Amino acid sequence: MNNKPKDYLMEYRLKKCIVYTLLIVGLIITLAPFFWMLSTSLKTRAGIFTMPPQWIPDEPTLMHYGRLFDEVDFLRSFLNSTIVAISVTVLGLFFNSLAGYAFAKYRFPGRDRIFAILILSLMVPGQVTMMPVFLILRSVGLINTYLGLIITGTISVFGIFLVRQFVQTIPNDLIEAARIDGCSEFGIYLKVILPLCKPVLATLGIFTFMASWNEFLWPLIVMVREEMYTLPVALAALEGQYATDYGLVMAGAVVVVIPVIIVFLLAQKYIIEGISTTGLKG
Amino acid sequence: MADVVFENVSKIYNGGVIGCKDINLEIRDKEFCILVGPSGCGKSTTLRTIAGLEEITEGNLKVDNEIVNNIPPKDRDIAMVFQNYALYPHMKVADNMAFGLKLRKYPKEEINKRVDEAARILGITKLLDRRPKQLSGGQRQRVALGRAIVRKPKVFLFDEPLSNLDAKLRVQMRVEIKKLSSKLQTTMIYVTHDQVEAMTMGDRIVVMKDGFIQQVDDPIKLYNEPKNKFVAGFIGSPSMNFIDAEITSESEKYQIKGDSFNISLNKKAFDFLQKYNGKNIIIGIRPEDIIDRVYAKVSTSKNVVRAEVITEEPMGSENYIHANIGSNKIIMKTKGSNRVSMGDELELIFKPEQLHFFDVKTEERIT
Ligand SMILES: Nc1ncnc2c1ncn2[C@@H]1O[C@H](COP(=O)(O)OP(=O)(O)O)[C@@H](O)[C@H]1O
Numbered sequence: 001m002n003n004k005p006k007d008y009l010m011e012y013r014l015k016k017c018i019v020y021t022l023l024i025v026g027l028i029i030t031l032a033p034f035f036w037m038l039s040t041s042l043k044t045r046a047g048i049f050t051m052p053p054q055w056i057p058d059e060p061t062l063m064h065y066g067r068l069f070d071e072v073d074f075l076r077s078f079l080n081s082t083i084v085a086i087s088v089t090v091l092g093l094f095f096n097s098l099a100g101y102a103f104a105k106y107r108f109p110g111r112d113r114i115f116a117i118l119i120l121s122l123m124v125p126g127q128v129t130m131m132p133v134f135l136i137l138r139s140v141g142l143i144n145t146y147l148g149l150i151i152t153g154t155i156s157v158f159g160i161f162l163v164r165q166f167v168q169t170i171p172n173d174l175i176e177a178a179r180i181d182g183c184s185e186f187g188i189y190l191k192v193i194l195p196l197c198k199p200v201l202a203t204l205g206i207f208t209f210m211a212s213w214n215e216f217l218w219p220l221i222v223m224v225r226e227e228m229y230t231l232p233v234a235l236a237a238l239e240g241q242y243a244t245d246y247g248l249v250m251a252g253a254v255v256v257v258i259p260v261i262i263v264f265l266l267a268q269k270y271i272i273e274g275i276s277t278t279g280l281k282g
Numbered sequence: 283m284a285d286v287v288f289e290n291v292s293k294i295y296n297g298g299v300i301g302c303k304d305i306n307l308e309i310r311d312k313e314f315c316i317l318v319g320p321s322g323c324g325k326s327t328t329l330r331t332i333a334g335l336e337e338i339t340e341g342n343l344k345v346d347n348e349i350v351n352n353i354p355p356k357d358r359d360i361a362m363v364f365q366n367y368a369l370y371p372h373m374k375v376a377d378n379m380a381f382g383l384k385l386r387k388y389p390k391e392e393i394n395k396r397v398d399e400a401a402r403i404l405g406i407t408k409l410l411d412r413r414p415k416q417l418s419g420g421q422r423q424r425v426a427l428g429r430a431i432v433r434k435p436k437v438f439l440f441d442e443p444l445s446n447l448d449a450k451l452r453v454q455m456r457v458e459i460k461k462l463s464s465k466l467q468t469t470m471i472y473v474t475h476d477q478v479e480a481m482t483m484g485d486r487i488v489v490m491k492d493g494f495i496q497q498v499d500d501p502i503k504l505y506n507e508p509k510n511k512f513v514a515g516f517i518g519s520p521s522m523n524f525i526d527a528e529i530t531s532e533s534e535k536y537q538i539k540g541d542s543f544n545i546s547l548n549k550k551a552f553d554f555l556q557k558y559n560g561k562n563i564i565i566g567i568r569p570e571d572i573i574d575r576v577y578a579k580v581s582t583s584k585n586v587v588r589a590e591v592i593t594e595e596p597m598g599s600e601n602y603i604h605a606n607i608g609s610n611k612i613i614m615k616t617k618g619s620n621r622v623s624m625g626d627e628l629e630l631i632f633k634p635e636q637l638h639f640f641d642v643k644t645e646e647r648i649t
């Protein structure tokens with residue numbers, strides 16, 4: 001018989017150890033490609049192909065980054081991406097929150113049916129609508145324009161849904177109080193609903209920005225001329241032109257990823273808040 | 283100066299649900315008018331039509347002799363206090379109070395002056411920089427009141443403003459709102475489901491049921507002369523006792539006969555019972571109008587009703603005794619020192635001048 005009392009503290013520590021080990025392994029697996037990307041972008045041409053591969057380059061160089069802006073016009077692509085992503089995010093937040101608010105709080109004929117149809121449209125894969133939308137854009141002359149990308153990227157059913165769910169938790173009394181206090185209907189949206197929606201708008205804004213920034217296929221179709229390329233498209237083009245110039249491609253990839261990481265780090269707090277915010281009671 | 287007049291106002295919601303129906307009511311300038319009734323009787327609906335938050339289906343609503351049916355809430359110059367306060371969570375207390383004035387483009391000095399004054403009246407000056415989240419329920423309610431006061435509106439509307447407060451605070455705020463109303467001299471319309479609140483606060487009380495107005499009167503009239511069985515039972519606590527009985531005539535007297543009791547009443551004093559001779563009626567008697575003959579040392583044994591004690595609810599100053607008269611259950615209110623125990627036989631006397639009579643079918647008061 002084993003009469004020794006069970007060592008709960010020991011068991012607890014052991015469990016913790018296992019959990020942390022697993023997490024660390026997962027972290028390494030996730031981060032390794034990023035690190036490899038960064039490391040490769042800093043290697044000389046020769047360094048890229050040395051055997052065994054180096055994790056930390058012997059002679060780090062910024063050469064590839066310089067070439068990004070000298071040999072190809074990566075700056076222009078960066079600008080294109082920035083314009084499109086910021087416009088899509090700002091306009092998207094505005095229109096989607098407006099629609100979400102309306103679906104949550106206004107009564108109008110067919111409201112729930114229209115909303116159901118919108119939700120159903122989420123089931124349709126984007127590739128299916130790409131060609132028709134492209135044809136429409138072409139017929140109105142929006143191919144190769146910022147506007148073409150922005151218009152098609154702005155309205156998001158998911159965004160409307162997200163805002164609607166959140167606004168439904170805002171008590172009606174608050175809206176009615178504002179109405180009595182003298183707000184116009186748009187004023188209620190602007191001065192009461194929007195400020196209260198901050199957490200959900202932060203979440204939605206980050207998702208929208210990242211999705212727009214990373215989008216590849218659609219900009220590839222809409223932006224035909226090279227100077228209108230967004231970053232992911234330009235990055236892909238690098239591969240095409242300089243088939244094995246890994247240093248250049250990796251430097252491009254780093255440039256694409258950095259803004260997303262910065263935005264995410266800055267907004268991380270709000271995302272978590274937005275996901276965990278439960279109503280506004282009290 | 284603002285009176286509020288309802289002319290045949292009805293509000294029918296989608297799907298035919300009756301919000302309120304055929305409301306005819308004249309609320310005078312500077313009056314403290316209370317809408318009271320059980321949950322779902324249409325009090326809020328009626329109040330919200332005044333605010334313009336509900337569109338009227340039929341009839342006319344006049345504020346200050348002007349038909350306001352189609353005027354949006356923001357142009358009606360009324361303020362409303364909600365049950366759950368409805369303070370804007372993202373604004374400080376001062377901004378909450380100033381919001382309505384800012385929207386109406388008042389000059390800054392005027393806004394500050396009014397906010398400070400209202401805060402002083404309500405004792406919330408120290409809270410002006412806080413956010414609603416950092417306030418207790420009672421403080422929030424004060425801020426909500428302040429937000430209404432600064433507007434200096436034509437009409438104040440209150441929708442169960444004290445329901446979320448604890449009992450003690452409720453009594454305190456009741457007194458304060460009453461004081462406020464006499465100070466502000468503005469028309470106030472106040473919704474509550476609590477008849478005690480209604481009785482203690484209102485100049486005039488509107489009792490509602492199922493969307494219809496049952497009676498409009500001042501508290502004492504309402505208490506003494508309820509128009510029907512519903513009002514009689516709703517106003518007063520504990521509720522009025524109702525007992526089925528039959529009236530017969532006997533020379534100088536009417537005999538009121540019920541299950542194991544018999545009361546004779548002077549024909550002259552109760553001549554209005556004439557047309558119910560030989561018929562069934564409902565008699566009503568308030569718990570405080572029933573006398574324990576032995577305890578009160580009343581010598582007469584005329585009109586004594588025998589009852590058997592079920593239980594008692596001693597409150598200290600008074601004692602509620604539940605008893606059976608034949609098959610009828612009644613409650614009587616007596617002094618705290620009048621203690622009884624289950625099964626005791628009581629000899630009760632109903633104060634004859636405090637008896638109420640109701641028609642069995644219509645449940646209307648017989649007068
Ligand atoms: N927006 C609405 N849509 C449909 N029916 C409603 C609505 N608001 C209230 N009602 C109905 O109208 C009746 C009166 O409601 P209300 O005025 O809120 O009662 P009270 O405030 O006296 O409790 C109730 O039967 C309620 O279900």
Ligand SMILES: [Mg+2]
Nearest residue numbers: 325326327442
């Ligand atoms: Mg109500």
